[in-house]
Amino acid sequence: MRDLIIHHRGGAKDERALGRLWDLSRKAAAAIDDGNCRSLLSAIESYGAQLFSESGHLKWARTEMSGAHFLRLQILRELDAFHMRLLQLQLEATQDVAATLAKASSRLPL
Numbered sequence: 001m002r003d004l005i006i007h008h009r010g011g012a013k014d015e016r017a018l019g020r021l022w023d024l025s026r027k028a029a030a031a032i033d034d035g036n037c038r039s040l041l042s043a044i045e046s047y048g049a050q051l052f053s054e055s056g057h058l059k060w061a062r063t064e065m066s067g068a069h070f071l072r073l074q075i076l077r078e079l080d081a082f083h084m085r086l087l088q089l090q091l092e093a094t095q096d097v098a099a100t101l102a103k104a105s106s107r108l109p110l
Contacts, residue, residue, distance in 0.1 A: 001025065001044065005075050010051035011068030018052035021045070028082075034089060040082040047075045 001024045008017045025041045025048075050056030051071040060067035060074075 001028075002076065002079055005048075005051075005072050005079070008052075009068060010072060011057050011066060012052075013054045014052040018048055021048040021052070032086070032089070034085065036085050037082060037089075040078050040085065044075050044078045044082075047071050047078070051075065 001021060004017060004021055004024070008014065010017075022045055025045050029038055029041050048071075050060065051068055057067035057071055060070045062070055
C-alpha cells in the first residue's frame with residue numbers, strides 16, 4: 001500500500017488505483033483479527049476514496065499543500081500506525097510464548 005500511495009499522486013479519479021488500495025486493505029484486514037488494525041485500514045480506505053476521486057480531495061487542501069498531498073500524508077501516517085500495531089501484536093505474542101515456555105520449563109524435573 002505504501003508503494004501505491006508513493007507512486008500515485010492522486011487528485012483525480014483513478015478507479016484502478018483505488019481498487020488496488022481497497023484490495024490490499026481488505027487482504028490485510030483478513031490476515032489480522034484486531035480492531036485497531038481494522039480501524040486504521042478503514043481510515044486508509046476512506047482517505048483513499050477521496051484521494052482517488054474527481055473532487056473529494058479538494059476539501060482537504062491547505063494553504064501550504066494540495067488536498068491530494070495532504071491525503072497522501074494522512075494515508076502514510078495511518079500505514080505507519082498500522083505497522084506499529086502489527087509490531088506491538090508480534091511482541092505481545094512473542095512474550096506470551098516466552099512466558100509459556102518459561103512456565104513449562106520450570107515444571108521439568110532437574
